Amino acid sequence: MVKKTIHEINARIRDGSVNVVTAEEMVNIVGELGPEGASREVDVVTTGTFGAMCSSGVWFNFGHSEPPIKMQKVWMNDVEAYTGVAAVDAYMGATQLSESQGMDYGGAHVIEDLLRGKSVDVHAISHGTDCYPRKVLDTSLSLDDMNQAIMINPRNAYQKYNAATNSSKQTIHTYMGSLLPRLGNVTYSGAGVLSPLSNDPEYLTIGTGTRIFLGGAQGYIVGQGTQHASAGMFGTLMVQGDLKKMSPDYIRAANFTGYGTSLYVGMGIPIPVLDERIAQATAVRDADITTSILDYSVPSRDRPVLRKVTYEELRSGHVELEGREVATSSLSSFKRARAIASELRDWISRGDFFVSMPVERLPGNTSSHAMKETEGVSFVSDIMSVSVVTIEKDASVYKAAKIIMETAFNHLPVVSKDNVLVGIVTAWDISKAVSQNKFDLVEDIMTRKVITARGDEQVAVVARRLDQHGVSALPVVNGGNHVVGIITSDDISKLFARRH
């Protein structure tokens, strides 16, 4: 039995005799020497990861102005930071979006701009008090001008993360990147063999107070991250570090089309090899880490799992899905994860970084539950109108016009003889046909690609569909594509109006 203490390892770091390897190198060492031999041989294993971590941000302290202001709302380059804590402190979140540039610029970009030495425009407003009389403030500040710029990321370094694909007929844009239609690609995140928490899944050495590599500087683990769900191997970490000491090589703003901004964060965690159990854990390979491929076309918390997969398969460039080879791509950089694990290894070998034991272990066996919703969820069938008037496809345009006039419905679903939905005509289509002197059949002027809804879908999901397609009503169909109702943006607005 090998037993080492943190003090022994730190003494070796001090005298230069420490043996540090990366988690990738450790796989072979344990393979050759076994866990016992490896734990005798190796003192520290370094991990690394470089991925988009939305749950990131920085606490700024701006210093006091003259006369002073109690910043109640503050914007940096037009991106709002969170205030409501003392007078001149604010937290800039990575995914907060610019009020003028929308999805193209966000909190992550403010952080990267500051890191690159640029100044940002700070605008603050206040109601004014006896002690803080000022009501408006405008200035321009660089990182050097801040008293503190402390990165605090509430949820980082997921132990592992789901892979994503899309079974629908359209490309969707998500925080997992663009997902092509009909299972066109699979995206995933995480560094597999180098992933910090996968190398210490029992949190023997990773916990509150552990010293880490964060963004190119020394940082610390604050404790469990939000949504830490250790029971399902979905542990997360809350981390902190000094932004002023970080480097834009390891902290980068990202921009996911249709989703918004996020922050690429580079993190490395050293694992002191105190005994063979820890040595064994750090021998984890891509093939040992499994995750699930989820269908992100289902806009729900419970996305269907298409299959289980290992990181080895994901990293190979393709996986098999429903009998086909589907291309995979990572959203995190393995090259940079490797660079981080090596840099941390070098820091330790050179005596610039000492390892630490946690002052408190991370909780094991926690799970994260879904939100309790007290308002009750509305389904399409609750608010759709069932008295829907349809028209047959071989009816005349004149007849359609007449129905629209009589019923005041703006949308007529078009059906075949056996009542199956085949198209839709709107008052607009009819006016257009009339203005062009076309009085033929409804079939000739209808839109054939009808966007529909089902009765058991949630209203919130269908509201988004209306928005996406820029239409104002959807026929509601059953499994046989028969029209059973219609839902309009008016019905939805009324529902939301009732609630406010």
Added chain:
Amino acid sequence: MKIKINISSETVVKPIIAESILETGVLLNVSQAHFDRSHGEIVADVMEEHYEKMYKALSSRGARVTRLDSPIEWNEEECVECSACISVCPTRVFSLEEDYSLKVDKAKCIQCGTCVEMCPQRALTLINNK
């Protein structure tokens, strides 16, 4: 060479491609086409020496024709080598080297623009992607 033909909603119903082919006698090899209610977009191959003729025929019928002669541009400074672009490119322009650096084989690019949307760093641009 490749060209992109954009057609507005008024002309989308007219057989302008067929008419242009008949008028010029030049063959077009359509590699991609996309239509919706508001407009149509076609990517096609045409021989360099026939481009002018085809350009005139299509333009006179209301289409907007652009030459697609610049493949994808990759800004290495911006790229973080996340490799997200790999899985969306239909012609496998992107791959990873042994050391996990991104490799970009521009010659294979058909300028579809899919990777431009995928890249979280805005490190990929297509001049003709407007």
